[in-house]
Amino acid sequence: MDSILVVGSVALDSVKTPKGESSEALGGSAVYFSLAARLFAKVQLLGVVGTDFPAVHRRMLQSREVDLSGLQAVSGKTFRWAGKYAKDMNSAKTLDTQLNVFEKFKPVLSRAQKASPVVFLANIDPDLQWEVLAQMERPKLVACDTMNYWISSKKPQLKELLSRVDVFFINEEEARKLTGESNNCRAARMIAGWGPSVVVVKKGEHGALLWAGGKLHAFPAFPVETVKDPTGAGDSFAGGFLGYLTSVGGSTDVRHVKRAMLYGCVAASFNVEDFSTRMLEDLSIDAVRERYRDFLELLTVEEGELVS
Amino acid sequence: MDSILVVGSVALDSVKTPKGESSEALGGSAVYFSLAARLFAKVQLLGVVGTDFPAVHRRMLQSREVDLSGLQAVSGKTFRWAGKYAKDMNSAKTLDTQLNVFEKFKPVLSRAQKASPVVFLANIDPDLQWEVLAQMERPKLVACDTMNYWISSKKPQLKELLSRVDVFFINEEEARKLTGESNNCRAARMIAGWGPSVVVVKKGEHGALLWAGGKLHAFPAFPVETVKDPTGAGDSFAGGFLGYLTSVGGSTDVRHVKRAMLYGCVAASFNVEDFSTRMLEDLSIDAVRERYRDFLELLTVEEGELVS
Numbered sequence: 001m002d003s004i005l006v007v008g009s010v011a012l013d014s015v016k017t018p019k020g021e022s023s024e025a026l027g028g029s030a031v032y033f034s035l036a037a038r039l040f041a042k043v044q045l046l047g048v049v050g051t052d053f054p055a056v057h058r059r060m061l062q063s064r065e066v067d068l069s070g071l072q073a074v075s076g077k078t079f080r081w082a083g084k085y086a087k088d089m090n091s092a093k094t095l096d097t098q099l100n101v102f103e104k105f106k107p108v109l110s111r112a113q114k115a116s117p118v119v120f121l122a123n124i125d126p127d128l129q130w131e132v133l134a135q136m137e138r139p140k141l142v143a144c145d146t147m148n149y150w151i152s153s154k155k156p157q158l159k160e161l162l163s164r165v166d167v168f169f170i171n172e173e174e175a176r177k178l179t180g181e182s183n184n185c186r187a188a189r190m191i192a193g194w195g196p197s198v199v200v201v202k203k204g205e206h207g208a209l210l211w212a213g214g215k216l217h218a219f220p221a222f223p224v225e226t227v228k229d230p231t232g233a234g235d236s237f238a239g240g241f242l243g244y245l246t247s248v249g250g251s252t253d254v255r256h257v258k259r260a261m262l263y264g265c266v267a268a269s270f271n272v273e274d275f276s277t278r279m280l281e282d283l284s285i286d287a288v289r290e291r292y293r294d295f296l297e298l299l300t301v302e303e304g305e306l307v308s
Numbered sequence: 309m310d311s312i313l314v315v316g317s318v319a320l321d322s323v324k325t326p327k328g329e330s331s332e333a334l335g336g337s338a339v340y341f342s343l344a345a346r347l348f349a350k351v352q353l354l355g356v357v358g359t360d361f362p363a364v365h366r367r368m369l370q371s372r373e374v375d376l377s378g379l380q381a382v383s384g385k386t387f388r389w390a391g392k393y394a395k396d397m398n399s400a401k402t403l404d405t406q407l408n409v410f411e412k413f414k415p416v417l418s419r420a421q422k423a424s425p426v427v428f429l430a431n432i433d434p435d436l437q438w439e440v441l442a443q444m445e446r447p448k449l450v451a452c453d454t455m456n457y458w459i460s461s462k463k464p465q466l467k468e469l470l471s472r473v474d475v476f477f478i479n480e481e482e483a484r485k486l487t488g489e490s491n492n493c494r495a496a497r498m499i500a501g502w503g504p505s506v507v508v509v510k511k512g513e514h515g516a517l518l519w520a521g522g523k524l525h526a527f528p529a530f531p532v533e534t535v536k537d538p539t540g541a542g543d544s545f546a547g548g549f550l551g552y553l554t555s556v557g558g559s560t561d562v563r564h565v566k567r568a569m570l571y572g573c574v575a576a577s578f579n580v581e582d583f584s585t586r587m588l589e590d591l592s593i594d595a596v597r598e599r600y601r602d603f604l605e606l607l608t609v610e611e612g613e614l615v616s
Contacts, residue, residue: 018490087490182326182395184513185533205492206514207528216533217606220515220526225493258609298525299607301566 003042004246005113006033007132008122008235009102010047010071014082015275017089019228025276026057027081029122029145032232034066035280036239036267037120039288041246044113046070046132050078050101060281070113076101089230090204091173109135118246120238121165123147126157133164140250143167143242144196145234151177159194166252167245168196169238175201184209185216198252200241200261202234210261213254219261222269222295229275233268236280240267240288262299266291311350312554313421314341315440316430316543317410318355318379322390323583325397327536333584334365336387337430337453340540342374343588344547344575345428347596349554352421354378354440356413358386368589378421384409397538398512399481417443426554428546429473431455434465441472448558451475451550452504453542459485467502474560475553476504477546483509492517493524506560508549508569510542518569521562527569530577530603537583541576544588548575548596570607574599 013027034043044067051073062068077100083092107128114137121129121144129144136142144165150158151174158178162168168191170178175187188199188211199211205227207220241264248256266288270279321335342351352375359381370376390404415436422445429437429452437452444450452473458466459482466486470476476499478486483495496507496519507519513535515528549572556564574596578587 089490182397183533183535185531189533203514206511207526209528209531216531218515218528218531220517220528223493223517223524223526225491225497225524227491255610255612259612262609296609296611299609301570301604301607302563303604304563304567 001042002118002246002249003044003116004037004118004120004242005044005046005070005109005116005136006030006037006120006122007046007107007128008033008120008124009079010045010049010053011079011081012053013231013276014080014096015084015092015229015231017085017229018087020275022229022275024080026060027231027276028079029124029232029235031061031277032235032271032280033120033122033239034061035064035277035283036236036271037243037246038064038066039283039285040240040243040263041118043067044070044116046107046109046113048072048074048101048105050074050076053078064281069110072105074101083231085230089227092231107132107135117141118242118250119143120242121145121161122235122238123150126150126154126161129161130157133161141166141242141245141252143169143238145169145238146174148174148177162191163195165196167198167200167242169200169202169234171202171204171234188216198257200264202237204230204233207265208237208261210257212252212257217258217261219265220299222265222291223298224269224272227272230272232277233272236271237264237268240264262292262295263288266295309350310426310554310557311352311424312345312426312428312550313352313354313378313417313424313444314338314345314428314430315354315415315436316341316428316432317387318353318357318361319387319389320361321539321584322388322404323392323537323539325393325537326395328583330537330583332388334368335389335539335584337432337540337543339369339585340543340579340588341428341430341547342369343372343585343591344544344579345551345554346372346374347591347593348548348551348571349426351375352378352424354415354417354421356380356382356387356409358382358384358409361386372589377418380413382409391539393538397535400539415440415443425449426550426558427451428550429453430543430546431458434458434462434469437469438465441469449474449550449553449560451477451546453477453546454482454486456482456485470499471503473504475506475508475550477508477510477542479510479512479542496524506565508572510545512538512541515573516545516569518565520560520565525566525569527573528607530573530599531606532577532580535580538580540585540588541580544579545572545576548572551575570600570603571596574603
């Protein structure tokens with residue numbers, strides 16, 4: 001089983017949605033990613049928590065075979081995020097962010113981590129993303145995400161990073177901000193011009209655009225009737241996507257990348273059905289495979305000629 | 309070649325978008341629909357214009373084989389609509405609506421129109437939609453669209469109409485308003501419970517949800533990099549969709565309906581590439597077929613087993 005290294009946040013999230021709320025529940029980009037990717041590959045998590053991080057979360061992740069040897073525990077409080085989703089659940093309003101121990105986080109990679117063939121740089125400071133990448137030996141596949149805050153404050157560093165990235169995930173609002181282009185298709189093409197051979201423009205419940213193999217593709221989301229908490233949808237998408245690509249040797253062949261899109265959508269579709277990481281904790285690869293087949297069937301349009 | 313009857317507006321539209329503007333250009337739901345559907349089927353247009361309706365538009369439609377024997381010309385001014393699209397082009401702000409001759413429109417069907425096997429009731433007053441339907445002999449396929457205005461003012465009539473409708477088109481905002489349900493998937497299912505075996509929830513550039521064959525399907529839009537004017541996208545979608553279904557004998561078999569979704573998306577994708585009806589006027593079935601094949605290729609994900 002090939003391995004994937006993820007660097008990102010490990011958080012305690014407080015979330016309100018029209019379907020309920022959670023308080024100081026397990027969250028963070030590296031956590032959502034790991035819980036989805038571990039179904040496909042060996043996951044090594046690089047991050048930091050404070051002394052207040054509940055042991056029960058650590059045990060849960062370990063029992064799901066997530067390698068936590070890169071999870072630093074330092075004195076201080078764990079990163080916290082609080083947010084609220086409006087009725088249509090399409091975007092969160094951040095109510096509070098406390099960086100806490102994350103503020104002074106310095107990723108230091110072990111030999112095994114440096115040798116990982118696939119690395120996912122979740123939406124942290126581009127300078128930290130660089131620091132991780134610089135320590136890697138020669139990854140076969142480098143993937144990266146970002147967020148509005150870094151596009152505003154560190155656009156030059158981010159664009160420089162992109163020249164070293166194979167797969168870039170970004171949501172549509174961020175893509176507009178990064179490129180100044182209001183058409184998602186043009187934005188994806190422009191970003192691909194800066195380096196990544198694969199660009200995924202995520203659109204939440206509306207699916208995603210994909211630039212791969214030198215052209216544009218479009219995917220709907222897997223239709224979900226019960227959405228309780230969209231937090232972590234993008235990171236679990238990346239986990240399914242990159243987990244699958246890791247399982248096929250880090251290939252970015254367009255046939256594999258299209259399958260990866262479906263695995264990403266499937267992982268995200270499970271994640272949003274309950275709060276925090278509840279769905280992902282109990283998710284099995286068999287359940288993923290079953291929904292993947294359903295999704296494939298939904299997408300399949302049999303060829304047929306016009307009668308007239 | 310089977311025939312399809314459409315009743316709807318014939319308009320002079322003034323539109324502003326970030327890419328330019330048009331003034332008193334040809335528009336209206338029945339016009340956009342007809343220009344797309346005529347590539348697949350014989351189209352009979354039922355509507356009304358005033359004495360100011362330019363003869364050049366009438367000649368253009370006739371030269372595209374749209375049967376205008378049901379287009380009444382009465383004294384007064386033609387229906388006018390003015391609207392403006394913001395940067396993301398996803399929704400129009402109506403600046404002005406002048407019903408004019410449309411206010412007293414009474415559809416009267418000829419023998420040939422009554423016998424049409426397929427009918428599309430575009431987004432006009434539900435009472436008028438009823439009047440047309442009541443005159444039909446025994447249509448094989450009844451399709452219908454609506455808009456916010458009628459959902460607010462004539463919801464009971466609309467819901468009663470739906471019990472007689474096979475295919476219902478509605479956009480996501482309207483679907484929320486009609487059902488009170490903020491999840492598009494649940495809204496589609498609820499509407500299907502009121503009668504239509506096929507429900508299409510349109511989402512503009514984000515594609516559409518489809519309820520058909522007793523379950524939900526999701527489709528992306530065909531990715532378009534140059535969007536100049538989204539006016540008429542929904543009606544040209546319906547034209548491609550129902551034109552195709554008419555060409556296969558009015559079938560609502562799910563295999564046909566899924567193909568119809570692609571033909572609808574393709575017709576709409578051409579329409580938005582220029583102002584007014586310019587793209588549809590010159591569109592050929594060969595160009596439609598070519599983009600259909602491209603779209604099918606984009607959507608195709610080859611099956612493949614997990615390695616791990």
